[in-house]
Amino acid sequence: MSDKKQVMVFIEQSEKKIGAVSLELICEAGRLAKKLSAEVVGVALGYGIGEELAALGHYGCKTVYYVEDERLSHFTSNPYAKSVVSIIRKQQPEIVLFGATTTGRDMAPRIASALKCGLTADCTELQIGEYKSKGELFENAFLQMRPAFGGNIMATIVSPESFPSMATVRPGVMQLDTPDASRTAEVLVEESDLSDEDFLTEVIEVVRREKTVNLSVAQIIVAAGAGAADPETLALVRKLAVTIGAELAASRPLVDAGLLSHDHQVGQTGTTVRPNLYIACGISGQIQHRAGMVESQRIIAINSDPDAPIFRIAHYGIVGDLNAVIPKMIAAYKEKA
Amino acid sequence: MGLKMIVMVKQVPDTHNITGEAMKADGTVNRARLPAIINPEDLNALEEAIRIKERIGGHITAITMGPQKAVQVLKECLYRGADDVILISDRKFAGADTLATAYTLKFAVDKIGSFDLILCGRQAIDGDTAQVGPQVAEKLGINQITSLLEVVEIDEEEITAKHAITDGYELVKSKMPLLLTVTSEANEPRSPSAKLVMAYKNIDQEVNGDSYEEAYMQADDSSLIDRITEWNADSIGVDSTICGLQGSPTKVKKIENVVLAVNDIQQIPATEAGITDLMHELMDDHII
Numbered sequence: 255m256s257d258k259k260q261v262m263v264f265i266e267q268s269e270k271k272i273g274a275v276s277l278e279l280i281c282e283a284g285r286l287a288k289k290l291s292a293e294v295v296g297v298a299l300g301y302g303i304g305e306e307l308a309a310l311g312h313y314g315c316k317t318v319y320y321v322e323d324e325r326l327s328h329f330t331s332n333p334y335a336k337s338v339v340s341i342i343r344k345q346q347p348e349i350v351l352f353g354a355t356t357t358g359r360d361m362a363p364r365i366a367s368a369l370k371c372g373l374t375a376d377c378t379e380l381q382i383g384e385y386k387s388k389g390e391l392f393e394n395a396f397l398q399m400r401p402a403f404g405g406n407i408m409a410t411i412v413s414p415e416s417f418p419s420m421a422t423v424r425p426g427v428m429q430l431d432t433p434d435a436s437r438t439a440e441v442l443v444e445e446s447d448l449s450d451e452d453f454l455t456e457v458i459e460v461v462r463r464e465k466t467v468n469l470s471v472a473q474i475i476v477a478a479g480a481g482a483a484d485p486e487t488l489a490l491v492r493k494l495a496v497t498i499g500a501e502l503a504a505s506r507p508l509v510d511a512g513l514l515s516h517d518h519q520v521g522q523t524g525t526t527v528r529p530n531l532y533i534a535c536g537i538s539g540q541i542q543h544r545a546g547m548v549e550s551q552r553i554i555a556i557n558s559d560p561d562a563p564i565f566r567i568a569h570y571g572i573v574g575d576l577n578a579v580i581p582k583m584i585a586a587y588k589e590k591a
Numbered sequence: 592m593g594l595k596m597i598v599m600v601k602q603v604p605d606t607h608n609i610t611g612e613a614m615k616a617d618g619t620v621n622r623a624r625l626p627a628i629i630n631p632e633d634l635n636a637l638e639e640a641i642r643i644k645e646r647i648g649g650h651i652t653a654i655t656m657g658p659q660k661a662v663q664v665l666k667e668c669l670y671r672g673a674d675d676v677i678l679i680s681d682r683k684f685a686g687a688d689t690l691a692t693a694y695t696l697k698f699a700v701d702k703i704g705s706f707d708l709i710l711c712g713r714q715a716i717d718g719d720t721a722q723v724g725p726q727v728a729e730k731l732g733i734n735q736i737t738s739l740l741e742v743v744e745i746d747e748e749e750i751t752a753k754h755a756i757t758d759g760y761e762l763v764k765s766k767m768p769l770l771l772t773v774t775s776e777a778n779e780p781r782s783p784s785a786k787l788v789m790a791y792k793n794i795d796q797e798v799n800g801d802s803y804e805e806a807y808m809q810a811d812d813s814s815l816i817d818r819i820t821e822w823n824a825d826s827i828g829v830d831s832t833i834c835g836l837q838g839s840p841t842k843v844k845k846i847e848n849v850v851l852a853v854n855d856i857q858q859i860p861a862t863e864a865g866i867t868d869l870m871h872e873l874m875d876d877h878i879i
Contacts (some may be wrong), residue, residue, distance in 0.1 A: 330737050330763075331725070360737045363722035366694060367729035372840035374722035384752075385844055397844065402718055404606030408847045416840035419688045454734035458751070459762040474879055498879045531878050541849060542607075550879065554859075554869070565856060570869060574861030582863050586870035587879070 259292035262347035262418070264308065265318065266337060266357055267300050268329075275353030275425040277313050283351055284314040285437060289382040290394055292348060294317065296439065299326040299334055304441050311439035313431060318439050319345065323446035324433075329357050329427040329457040335364035335449050340447055342369060349396050349420050350497035351380075356421035362422050372413025372422040374398040378427050384424045385412045404543040405522055426470050427528045466517045467501055469525040477520055479546070480507040481536020481557060482576055488513060490580045491535045497584050503527070505543045521546035536576050539564025556580070592857075594649025594747060594767070596640045597700060599711040599727070600633040600653055600668060602661040606716050607631075611668050629664040632712025634671075634780040636773040640710050641672045641781070642743055650705060652673050656684055658693055662819055669791045670783030675816055677703070681823040686836030693726030695834045698827040700731060707747070707767040713738050713774045721772065726768035735770045736763060790815055 261283040266273035273337045276296075283294040293481050296318040321337045338361065342350060350365075352358035354376045366373035369399060377398045385395035392414040398421045402409050469475060472551045476495035482488050488508075495502040509519045520527055521543040532550035537543060539555070539562055547553070548567055555568035556579050565571045572579055604625035640651045653668035655661050656679040665676035679699045687695065700706065709728075716722035721737070728735035738755040743762065745751070751764045755774060794817070824831060831837060859865045873879045 318616060331728075331737070335729070356738055359721050360725060360735070363689065363720075363725035364729040364735070366722070367726040370690065370840070373689070373722060374841060375718075375722055387842065395844075401849070404602070404716060404719075406849055408849055409843055410845040410847075411841050412844045413840045413842065431608065454765055456764040457761055458764055460756070461760070461761070462759040467759070500879075518826065531873065552873075568856055570859050571856045572859045572861050572866070572869075579861050579866060582861075582866040583870055586863075586867035588876070589867070590871055590874050 259287075260295045260345055260347035261287040261290065261292050262297055262342070262350045263315070264297050264350065264352045264358065265296045265307065266353050266355060267296035267298065267303055267306070268554060270300065270303050270306065272303075272306050272310070273353060273355065273425075274430075275355060275358075275423070277310070278354060278425070278428040279351045279422065279423060279431050280310060280313040280315045281431040282423070283349070285432070286349060286380060286382055288395070289539060290348060293317070295347065296385045297321075297338055297345075297350075299323070299337050304443075307441045308438045311437040312433035312435055314437070318441045319404070319444050320441050321444045321446050323448065325448065325450075325453060326446070328457055328460070329361075330453065330457060331360055332454045333452045335361045335368065336448065336452055338365050339368045341444060342418060345416075350418050350420045352420070352422045354424045358422045362420060363386065366420055367494045369418075370416075371418055371420060372411075372416035373422070374400055374411040374413075375422050376400050377421045377423050380421065382425070385414055387414065390419060401522070402487030405545045410464065424526065431521045432543055466515055468501075469501055469503055469518070469520060469527050472501040472503075472527065473529050474498060474531045475503045475520070475527055475529045475547075476500040476505035476535065476548070477505065477537060478508055478514070478535050479505040479543075481538075482535075483511060483513065487576050490577065494533070494535070494580050494584055497587055500531075500533070505537045505540075534564050534568070535580065537564055538562045539567065593650065594643060594707040594745075595705060596643065596649055596651045596708045597703060597706050598633070598637050598640050598651060598653045598668065598710065599696060599723070600637065600655045600664050601630045601632045601712075601715050602627050602655065602657050602664045603631065603715050603717040604628075607876075608711065627660065627663070629667045630712050630715045632714060632773060632775055632846060633664075634667075634712075635775055635777050636712050636771070637668055637671055637673065638711040638778045638780040639739065639742065639771070639773050640708075642778065643708070643742065644672075647747070648828060649707075652677065654679060654696070654699055654703075656680070656687075656692060656699070665819055666791060667783065669794065669816075670787045671781055672729070672784070672787065675819045675820070677822060679822050679827065681825075681834075682823045683831045683835045683837075686839065687834060688839035688841045689720055689722035689726055691834050691836075691838035692723050693730050694838060695824075695827070695829050696727050697730035698829040699822060700727070702822065702827050707769075708750075709733075709768075709770040711770070711772055711773040724770055724772040731768075731770070733770055734765050735772070736765060737772045737871060739771045739773045741777060794819060813874045 379399035381397040478491040555564040653673040741753040
């Protein structure tokens, strides 16, 4: 166990490439660690990734506990959970963060169950602050904010008597700091305590799909909603996107209807986006959708229903029929371009 | 023979179809007004269990932990083809977080006895945590396959399945016993069977001597259960220090309703002039 308090991040890797969410979490862990006078450490599992792990220092990670075992090259539930449990037992960090990816959401609950500790899923904001309960004051409680009830409420969760407190965090939510290449992390190789019987899942094949669109980095997004579900209107929305050089996105009804692939979906069960400009075409603005786009710099909403909730978060509102409005937008753009 | 399967289901407020009925004047949701439904992906889990039973045979027990009214979701399971259902209900379970829930379910599963496969939805639409499934698997010391997309091969010994990963899917193989969390992509859940709805019409009521008609109606299918089993903390032997609020390491510090802040919105007339001005302004600002 380290003599200094630790905020630990599970370092996700796939084919020796560190997951972007792990870098975001190291930066967030740095902000939390500052308030706790703690240091940021990582726990990583895999084989032949020592160099990649040292580079985590660029983002502020001080030490990485690295279980190097060829059998851990690829993620499976039980051996990963078990290995992280033994590192946590040894290091006793105050806080452990996981990306809310399929991997993080698979293993973190198993780890929390084994350690009998608190785990909060899909946090969107983390803080250190006060928590009072039954006359007892916890000065440096780990406050974990997350949406619940389909995004209709924001809950602040604490687990003050739990060691450690753990949380999963959605990719793309926490801010990435500018890397400082002069810093490197100390990589400590840990003994693997796994036997072959721990490997309960055999991975036969991994099929990765190229994303057809990467909305998380798009600067301009044109999004279609239920109001654009007929082929002519959707074609028009697509034409607007092509004309102004935007990526095409959609709200859930369009994706559920099979009109666009899930890569295009913005919202709670899709991608979180923060473009300079978001044009919502025929999107009513259910909370699940708004959760994924409310931080856009500028929002233009076009909807025939003047009471649609999307108008409450839009900067520019156009009440009208998409089939009348969009051609005017295209014409105005072409006139000046 | 076939597989002994346990399907874990949950009653949830329908957060995905919020109508004006459930909206309060201040723009927040009145959670008490939301209709209670069976969690959508739990229906996918049940459907998958039924398909496995149709494929290789087996027995399906559906269980839920919840208040008395949660018996409704167990009936939904019976109407679709569960062989047996158990309500796990006790005041002591109130306020349980995912860890305390997993403990309680583990004790219920232990009481059921042997099993090959446990199925549940990937996540519930009230909390969206996706934690209870893997936590039950850990408590039982069994393997898990999360986010199931497709059962490719299955027999009494092992399963080969596709499950979702962030950027695609994996084909994996595991021996039983095993816990599966099932996604909505795995299948299209069937509707309740009219025949089963009729057969279980009076399941609530104890079948006793003076209801001749009920006994008559059930006479031609003796395999149907005639009452819903209910267990409490004592009957499953779960200690109150590890279930309910007391057994929950996480506490809710604060709940805030999400209120839509009305932006200082600029209304653009849907006219050629209005739209042209807007587009040209965006171009002048180098936004587009």
